[in-house]
Amino acid sequence: MSIPKAEVAPPANGNSLPRHRRTYSIGELARMFEVTPRTIRFYEQEGLLAPERRGQTRIYHEKDRVRLKLTLRGKRLGFSLAEIREVIEMYDAMPDGNARQLKRLLEILADKRSNMERQLEDIRLMQRELDDVEMRAREVLERLAQP
Amino acid sequence: MSIPKAEVAPPANGNSLPRHRRTYSIGELARMFEVTPRTIRFYEQEGLLAPERRGQTRIYHEKDRVRLKLTLRGKRLGFSLAEIREVIEMYDAMPDGNARQLKRLLEILADKRSNMERQLEDIRLMQRELDDVEMRAREVLERLAQP
DNA sequence: CAACCACTTTACGTTAACGTCAACGTCGTC
DNA sequence: GACGACGTTGACGTTAACGTAAAGTGGTTG
Structure with a gap:
């Protein structure tokens, strides 16, 4: 966040497991966190996520993944989605x-x-x-x- | 619980704050825990409480108060009423x-x-x-x- | 090209945990 | 004996957080 985004292109990477994957599909995220795609879309609708769009389909980046993680953690602690959104919005602003x-x-x-x-x-x-x-x-x- | 219930009658007690009150009305309990009577009745309906009845009205004893306290604590920790009941039932059985x-x-x-x-x-x-x-x-x- | 994914939107359904309202009974008291 | 505070049952309403089903889009694979 405080580090200026390097302009270096990602090194040519024939690696099968790229160190830090760039994007995720909704299905991938869903499996990672053991939720359904429906849940993820719902969170977006509630203003907790705002993934990029390539045409119709959603593209999730690291930032989105982190947000989802925080959201789910908040939920486990009994916060409502509205409360979580409130904090996220203020943080962004x-x-x-x-x-x-x-x-x-x-x-x-x-x-x-x-x-x-x-x-x-x-x-x-x-x-x-x-x-x-x-x-x-x-x-x-x-x-x-x-x- | 392990102490045999003493047969001694409660000492004549002109005290305004009896050391260990015997019973509570639904309204009293509600105020103590900052819930509504409706909530307490609902918990009973869900099998979490089973107060005595004097005629129509419910009479709550210490045991009931403790159960309510545990129930509310469980709720704050994100347990569902069904889960809480499950434990309570097994504990009683x-x-x-x-x-x-x-x-x-x-x-x-x-x-x-x-x-x-x-x-x-x-x-x-x-x-x-x-x-x-x-x-x-x-x-x-x-x-x-x-x- | 057909079949099969994974993804999309729209819309209605569901569940838990109460809230709310109506209609009534029962005290104490003014 | 009317009034207010408190209690009761019953029934319907509400909200959050998704589930589920229908119908369509876009890519790739045999």
Whole structure:
């Protein structure tokens, strides 16, 4: 991002596994992340992705792949697509954003952050519960083994 | 749970804040956890709660309160009500559960556990992202402050 | 060239988790 | 005894996040 895009052409590469692939089809991405193409198109419709188009078909670059990854991670953490989009949009608008917008972004980030903290605590508590339940289950199992 | 329920009557208690309240109305519980009564009734309908009834009205005890708490925590961690119910049911059926059921329970627990692990990792990664975005935002803000 | 992919758009269907509204019962109190 | 606060059931509505089916496009392969 901060590195000026080099004007060097990619070295003639007969390699079968190009180090850093340029583009992906929707099907490829779908398999990579174990989602359906439908899901990916839906995310685009919701403003989370904006792939290039070659004619009709979508061409996904690294940037898009990263966005999808972040989106799915956000989802696993319980964020709605709308929330995720909000952050992504502000992030994209950052360079020329005014102070008010930036402060708003910082607010949102702080909010997400406290959310994460709470989830960390929830996870710790939940893990204890699981430990507890598992222990009891094992006890009962052992008692069943010796009549 | 392991302590035999004392037969001592609750000491005559003119106290305004009884140490360990016996029961709750649906409205009280709702306010405690910042959900609506509708939500609590829905959870009952889904088999997550089973409060006592005095006539028509529901009476919630400590056990019910704990269940609700666990349920809401599970929700914050992205579990579906069905998943939560599954664990609760198996937990209740544990004492007289057969070996197969118990092993099944252990499987489920292991599953939840790996889910937690993944979420921990997701949270760590997400926190880094947030750190990163926040840093950039602050940079831009400072640059705006000094023209 | 036909057959078969992978991709496209459009549109309607589905599920979970409640919200909302109506219509009613039951207290305490003014 | 009317009123308000709280509780009840029942039924229908809503939203997010996709699933699914229909019908068409574009390339390549036997």
